[in-house]
Amino acid sequence: MGTSLGIRVQAVNKSFGRGEARTAVLKQTTFSAETGRLTMLVGPSGCGKTTLLSIIAGTLHADDGEIEVLGQRLDQMKSNAVAKFRAKNLGFIFQQFNLIPTLTAAENVSVPLVIQGHPYRYAEKKARDALAWVDLADHANFRPAKMSGGQLQRVAIARALVHDPQVILCDEPTSSLDSENGQQVMELLRKAAAQRDRMVLVVTHDNRTYRFADRMAEMEDGRILRVLDTQEEIRMHHPLGE
Numbered sequence: 032m033g034t035s036l037g038i039r040v041q042a043v044n045k046s047f048g049r050g051e052a053r054t055a056v057l058k059q060t061t062f063s064a065e066t067g068r069l070t071m072l073v074g075p076s077g078c079g080k081t082t083l084l085s086i087i088a089g090t091l092h093a094d095d096g097e098i099e100v101l102g103q104r105l106d107q108m109k110s111n112a113v114a115k116f117r118a119k120n121l122g123f124i125f126q127q128f129n130l131i132p133t134l135t136a137a138e139n140v141s142v143p144l145v146i147q148g149h150p151y152r153y154a155e156k157k158a159r160d161a162l163a164w165v166d167l168a169d170h171a172n173f174r175p176a177k178m179s180g181g182q183l184q185r186v187a188i189a190r191a192l193v194h195d196p197q198v199i200l201c202d203e204p205t206s207s208l209d210s211e212n213g214q215q216v217m218e219l220l221r222k223a224a225a226q227r228d229r230m231v232l233v234v235t236h237d238n239r240t241y242r243f244a245d246r247m248a249e250m251e252d253g254r255i256l257r258v259l260d261t262q263e264e265i266r267m268h269h270p271l272g273e
């Protein structure tokens with residue numbers, strides 16, 4: 032592949048446990064994703080999707096193999112350098128929205144900028160812009176308890192985008208949403224990839240979202256078995272979304 036703007040995972044192994052209980056979760060796993068596209072990583076529960084995502088995020092160490100994100104070899108970096116890299120370049124969206132209940136939407140969204148040391152006033156302004164981008168400008172002063180699941184996930188998307196990261200990593204972002212809200216979330220993620228020219232990686236086993244993918248990597252038992260490179264190909268292999 033070789034593009035410095037992508038994700039490149041090469042022959043990664045990862046096992047959990049010790050001795051008799053040791054089990055290989057990733058087995059010579061090779062995977063890639065490019066900027067400007069929404070890449071979906073799909074596969075049955077337990078096949079290793081979250082493990083692979085965590086390794087790409089730099090929050091989990093691979094046993095061996097190469098992990099390159101935006102031209103940087105994460106597997107060769109010191110952990111404080113990885114943490115800095117993550118704060119600057121990566122945004123995260125999870126199944127659970129992970130918002131702080133005592134903070135307003137705008138305050139929640141400003142957190143990544145505040146952590147990076149930006150002045151609060153600047154962070155708050157950027158947070159409001161990000162909330163407008165997910166169509167929640169009018170909810171900036173709401174606390175999570177006053178918002179619906181779909182709105183909360185859009186706040187989480189605003190928080191993931193507020194520092195304008197190049198890479199957005201999403202783990203089952205629609206799993207706790209109904210299909211209408213799930214579609215809204217996927218539309219925003221697709222828009223982030225296409226309009227903002229970002230790399231969006233969505234781990235999912237929610238087949239209602241397959242039509243939003245530009246590219247799909249199918250995982251089973253710790254390996255990528257097949258990569259479908261266009262939405263046409265995805266539709267051909269998953270005609271009813273299954």
Ligand SMILES: Nc1ncnc2c1ncn2[C@@H]1O[C@H](COP(=O)(O)OP(=O)(O)O)[C@@H](O)[C@H]1O
Nearest residue numbers: 047048056074075076077078079080081082083
């Ligand atoms: N920290 C851990 N310790 C031990 N086993 C783990 C750990 N994390 C994941 N696993 C195991 O690795 C396998 C893959 O998990 P995971 O990557 O979460 O799968 P997926 O996200 O595809 O459902 C599962 O069998 C899971 O139990």
Ligand SMILES: [Mg+2]
Nearest residue numbers: 080081082202
């Ligand atoms: Mg998972």
